[in-house]
Structure formats: C-alpha cells, structure tokens
Amino acid sequence: MTSKLGSPPPYEDALHHPKYGNYPHQPQHGSPLPPPPSYSPSPGMCPGPPGYWCQEGIYPQAGMWAASGFSPSGMPTTIPSLSAGVPASIPGDMEDFLSTQWESTSIRHAFIRKVYLILAAQLAVTFSVVAVxxxxxxxxxFVIRYPGIYxxxxxxxxxxxxxxxCCKEPRRRFPWNCVxxxxxxxxLSYMAGTIASYYETKAVFLAMGITALVCVAVxxxxxxxxxxxxxxxGFLCIAAILLMIIGVVTAIxxxxxxxPWLHMLYAAIGAIVYTLFLVYNTQxxxxxxxxAISPxxxxxxxxxxxxxxxxxxxxxLQISGTVTE
Incomplete structure (x- = not known):
C-alpha cells in the first residue's frame, strides 16, 4: 500500500509494521483512542493533517503542538512588536537636524560676538570723550561756554x-554702516561729555563704576x-512715554x-526704565x-x-552728582 508524501500512514499499518516506528505513539490495547488535536489552517502549512509542513518535507516531532511557545496548529506563536509597520529612522535625518542646530547656534554666537565688539568700540570712544x-x-x-554745539x-x-x-538699505552696506x-x-559721545563736564570728577567716576556693574549684572x-x-x-513703550511726560514736567x-529730590526721583525712574530696556534688548x-533679532x-x-x-x-550721573554736591 502506498501513501502520498506528506500524509501519515494508516493506523493499522503503523501499528503492525515496525518500519513506521512508534507513530504517533503506541496506544494501549483496550483503551480508547485519544481525540485528534484541533486543526486550523495556517499560512505555510499543507491543507492536510496538523503538524506537517509543505517546505522540504520536514516533519515536526510528535506532540510539537503541545510544546510551550507553539500554537495548537503547530506554528510558532508570533508576538507583534510596537514598532511593527513603522519604518526605521534614517540616520541622515538626525545628522541633518543636529548640523542645522549647530549652524544656527554658531551663527547666533558669531552675531553676538560682532555686536559686542561694535559695542565695546563705541563705549571706548564715548568714555574717552567723557574723560577728556x-x-x-x-x-x-569750551563746551560749557558754547552750548550751541551740544x-x-x-x-x-x-x-x-x-x-x-528706518532706512534698511544703508544698513546692509558695510561702508555706510561704519560711516x-x-x-x-x-x-552721542559729545552730548555725554558735555553733560559730564557740569559734574565733579568724583561723580563721573562713581557713575561709570555703577554703570559698569549694572551692565555686567544685566x-x-x-x-x-x-x-x-x-x-x-508694550509695557516698556508705556514706561518710555511716562518717562518722557515726567521729564517734561520736571524740566518745567x-x-x-x-x-533736588524731584531731580533725583526723575533720574532714578529713568535709570530703572533704561535698565529694563537693556534687559529687553539683551534678550x-x-x-x-x-x-529675537535677525543675525x-x-x-x-x-x-x-x-x-x-x-x-x-x-x-x-545725575543721581551721583546730586549726592556729591
């Protein structure tokens, strides 16, 4: 009697012929046959009895479907991962992102260095004129005798x-910027020097030191x-308008x-308002x-x-000058 490859031998042949071995197992005489395992077709399986594969004629061992980690149909149980269906990230995207961030940071740092170099040159000129x-x-x-120059x-x-x-075009041309x-x-240096010439040297030095400390702290x-x-x-604009109004009233x-106390009060309010402006412009x-400012x-x-x-x-300087008088 012949049988197809991939199909089990009849029960009687497997029982009486030793060439089939103990397939699937030797039942005891007089005991009822065990019920066959449930079968559900799965991909990659032959549409035949359970436990037989269609690839390369490989037979699973007896009782394989009862082993741990396998379904009753004989197929291994697959546990889907959370990343199933999600394409892997491309390493170049992260590198491009990091390079972009680095370039923007380096541009901003170069911009800050350029601004502070220009500011240092301006302050050097201004305080040199004030010292003179x-x-x-x-x-x-001379500057006291001729106020018209002020x-x-x-x-x-x-x-x-x-x-x-207001004019953006000259700002983009380097020679015009410098001029x-x-x-x-x-x-502005001449104006600051003219105002400083009305105060004592001690008041001028005190104002310079306090200004330097305020700038570093800010x-x-x-x-x-x-x-x-x-x-x-918006709050700073309102504060500037109020400062202008207070200045007009104080001058009148x-x-x-x-x-003296009114002069000192106006000077204190002005110093506070411009300190807030310094914080705003620095940020x-x-x-x-x-x-933010464009680079x-x-x-x-x-x-x-x-x-x-x-x-x-x-x-x-107005506060220190009033105090030292």
Missing amino acids: FTFVDPVRQ WASFVVYFLVYCILI LLGIFTLA TIFCFQTKVDFTSCG VLSFQYV LLIGNREL EEYIYGALSLYIDIVHIFLFI
Missing part, C-alpha cells in the same frame, strides 16, 4: 538714529534667567525752582526667547545696547 571733557579744563570750559550734536544724533532705524555708526557715536541675568522679557515690549518745575540679542541686524543690536548703556550712565 572731565579732566582737560580748557575743553571743559544742541547741534543732538540734532545730528537724532537724524542719524532715524536713518539707521553712519561713527557719526552717531561721535554725536548681561549675566539675561544669559541665566528663564524669564522672557521680550514679550514686555525745575526751571522755576530747583528741587533680543541672545535669540532664545519669543522674539543680519548687528547694527541695530549694537545701537540699542549702546543707547541704553549711555542713558543709564547719564541718569546715574
């Missing part, structure tokens, strides 16, 4: 500032704090009678807040910090 107007007595007497420098300061802020920024720095605070001051632009009152420069706007960044620092110096 303070220590050289003929120059000091008002002329104020007009130049205001016009050049409007050009640098306009140099004129602006000289005009810079460290802006680089370390998580508080975002760039969202307070002081023109009739000098009141715009850093660029890790809600608002191309290095002129605007240096300009804003320079104006804040000079005004802080002038307001502190």
Whole structure:
C-alpha cells in the first residue's frame, strides 16, 4: 500500500509494521483512542493533517503542538512588536537636524560676538570723550561756554538714529554702516561729555563704576534667567512715554525752582526704565526667547545696547552728582 508524501500512514499499518516506528505513539490495547488535536489552517502549512509542513518535507516531532511557545496548529506563536509597520529612522535625518542646530547656534554666537565688539568700540570712544571733557579744563570750559554745539550734536544724533532705524538699505552696506555708526557715536559721545563736564570728577567716576556693574549684572541675568522679557515690549513703550511726560514736567518745575529730590526721583525712574530696556534688548540679542533679532541686524543690536548703556550712565550721573554736591 502506498501513501502520498506528506500524509501519515494508516493506523493499522503503523501499528503492525515496525518500519513506521512508534507513530504517533503506541496506544494501549483496550483503551480508547485519544481525540485528534484541533486543526486550523495556517499560512505555510499543507491543507492536510496538523503538524506537517509543505517546505522540504520536514516533519515536526510528535506532540510539537503541545510544546510551550507553539500554537495548537503547530506554528510558532508570533508576538507583534510596537514598532511593527513603522519604518526605521534614517540616520541622515538626525545628522541633518543636529548640523542645522549647530549652524544656527554658531551663527547666533558669531552675531553676538560682532555686536559686542561694535559695542565695546563705541563705549571706548564715548568714555574717552567723557574723560577728556572731565579732566582737560580748557575743553571743559569750551563746551560749557558754547552750548550751541551740544544742541547741534543732538540734532545730528537724532537724524542719524532715524536713518539707521528706518532706512534698511544703508544698513546692509558695510561702508555706510561704519560711516553712519561713527557719526552717531561721535554725536552721542559729545552730548555725554558735555553733560559730564557740569559734574565733579568724583561723580563721573562713581557713575561709570555703577554703570559698569549694572551692565555686567544685566548681561549675566539675561544669559541665566528663564524669564522672557521680550514679550514686555508694550509695557516698556508705556514706561518710555511716562518717562518722557515726567521729564517734561520736571524740566518745567525745575526751571522755576530747583528741587533736588524731584531731580533725583526723575533720574532714578529713568535709570530703572533704561535698565529694563537693556534687559529687553539683551534678550533680543541672545535669540532664545519669543522674539529675537535677525543675525543680519548687528547694527541695530549694537545701537540699542549702546543707547541704553549711555542713558543709564547719564541718569546715574545725575543721581551721583546730586549726592556729591
């Protein structure tokens, strides 16, 4: 009797012929036959009895479906993973992301260095002029005797500032940047030196030291704090308008009678407001807040910090001058 390859022999042949071995097992005489295992067709299985594979004629061992880790149909149980169906991430994407982040960070750091180099040059010129107007007595007497030069420098300061802020085209040309920024720095330096010439040398040095401490403290605070001051632009505009109104009222009152405490109060409010402006502009420069300056706007960044620092110096000079009198 012949049988097909892949189909089991009849029960009688397997029982009486030794060539079939003990397949599937030798039942005891008089005992009922064990029920066959349930069969459910699975992919890769032959549509025949359970436990027989269609590939390379390999037969599983008897009782394989009862082993641990296998289903009753004889197929190994597969446990789907969480990443099933999700394509593997491409390593180049992460490298591109990291390189982009590194490039943006390096650009921002180069921008900050450029702004602070320009600011250092401006402050060096300004405080050199202030020192000359303070220590050289003929120059000091000259600027006091001719106040018209002060008002002329104020007009130049205001016009050049409007050009640098409003006209974007000159800011993108390097020679024009240098010329306009140099004129602006000289005009504001002359104004600061003229104001400093009315005060004693001790008051000027005290104002310089306090201004330096304030600038260093504000810079460290802006680089370390998580508080975002760039969202307070509207509040700072209101504060600037109030400062201007208080300044006009103070100038009218002081023109009739000098009141020291009123002068000191106005100077203290002005120093606080411009310190807040310095915090705001420094965080715009850093660029890790809600608002930031473009790396191309290095002129605007240096300009804003320079104006804040000079005004802080002038307001502190008024306070120290009133105290040392």
